[in-house]
Amino acid sequence: MYYEMIGFHGEHQSEHTVDGVPEPKLDRSTLFLDFDGTLVELADRPDAIEVDAGMGDLLRALSAKTDGRVVIITGRAIEDVQQYLQGFDGPIIGGHGAQERQAGEIRNHELADPATVGHLGTMTAAFAATHEGLICEQKPTGVVLHFRQNEDLASQAYAFLRALSETHDGFDLHHSKMAYELRPAGIGKDVSMRRMMESGAFAGTMPIFFGDDVTDEPALHWVAEQGGIAVKVGEGETAAGCRLKNPEAARRTLRRWAEA
Numbered sequence: 242m243y244y245e246m247i248g249f250h251g252e253h254q255s256e257h258t259v260d261g262v263p264e265p266k267l268d269r270s271t272l273f274l275d276f277d278g279t280l281v282e283l284a285d286r287p288d289a290i291e292v293d294a295g296m297g298d299l300l301r302a303l304s305a306k307t308d309g310r311v312v313i314i315t316g317r318a319i320e321d322v323q324q325y326l327q328g329f330d331g332p333i334i335g336g337h338g339a340q341e342r343q344a345g346e347i348r349n350h351e352l353a354d355p356a357t358v359g360h361l362g363t364m365t366a367a368f369a370a371t372h373e374g375l376i377c378e379q380k381p382t383g384v385v386l387h388f389r390q391n392e393d394l395a396s397q398a399y400a401f402l403r404a405l406s407e408t409h410d411g412f413d414l415h416h417s418k419m420a421y422e423l424r425p426a427g428i429g430k431d432v433s434m435r436r437m438m439e440s441g442a443f444a445g446t447m448p449i450f451f452g453d454d455v456t457d458e459p460a461l462h463w464v465a466e467q468g469g470i471a472v473k474v475g476e477g478e479t480a481a482g483c484r485l486k487n488p489e490a491a492r493r494t495l496r497r498w499a500e501a
């Protein structure tokens with residue numbers, strides 16, 4: 242909407258679409274990319290993903306086309322996701338917005354009090370250790386309980402984290418794919434995205450976002466509302482105007498843009 246109001250819409254994307262996605266003018270765009278389920282296929286465990294061998298080259302090529310405005314925006318901790326992104330030294334928003342990497346330096350959001358996060362992590366790890374099939378993922382800004390290995394434990398995982406959220410101010414409970422997560426209240430990919438789009442090199446460019454999860458929906462909604470390109474990867478209800486079938490299709494579109 243904003244870009245249409247100021248007359249930029251047509252300047253930032255062509256009317257030509259491939260697989261239902263408009264072809265953007267990358268030199269006037271900012272490209273936000275979710276990681277799990279968008280750039281890489283989901284796996285049984287967070288540490289079992291397989292990253293396409295050309296991922297680093299792809300992100301570097303897209304960064305060159307956008308003058309450095311490719312942003313990885315993920316729920317993972319930055320310390321975790323960056324091991325899969327060798328060769329990409331651009332900005333990363335991690336922990337759903339609770340962390341940011343700019344110019345190689347990682348900053349954690351002040352809302353993620355380290356003592357509280359540590360305490361939540363310790364308690365959740367102890368709970369997972371006594372429930373076979375639950376995986377505790379501790380992050381610098383929150384904690385996740387994964388139940389993909391044993392779906393029958395979903396309600397117990399939920400009840401446990403819910404009790405923690407009710408006894409620890411400032412942390413909200415969120416549902417994502419086969420997992421529940423505690424993260425600081427007030428953070429979100431949409432919040433980080435809006436802030437970034439108002440700053441320095443990003444202001445006045447058109448936002449593009451590829452995301453797959455319910456946790457991506459507020460940001461997909463915001464991008465669509467701005468007249469940007471919001472792409473939902475996979476199935477499910479969405480506010481996005483475009484959809485690609487799976488991460489392979491998303492990578493194919495991105496490779497085409499990188500080579501255009």
Ligand SMILES: O=P(O)(O)OC[C@H]1O[C@H](O[C@H]2O[C@H](CO)[C@@H](O)[C@H](O)[C@H]2O)[C@H](O)[C@@H](O)[C@@H]1O
Pocket residue numbers: 275276277278279282283284285286287288290314315316317318378385387389417418419420454
């Ligand atoms: O924002 P994203 O980049 O999509 O990250 C969301 C969460 O992704 C990871 O969990 C999910 O992917 C795992 C690996 O495929 C899968 O096993 C799990 O069931 C999914 O929920 C990651 O572990 C989380 O920290 C991220 O928040």
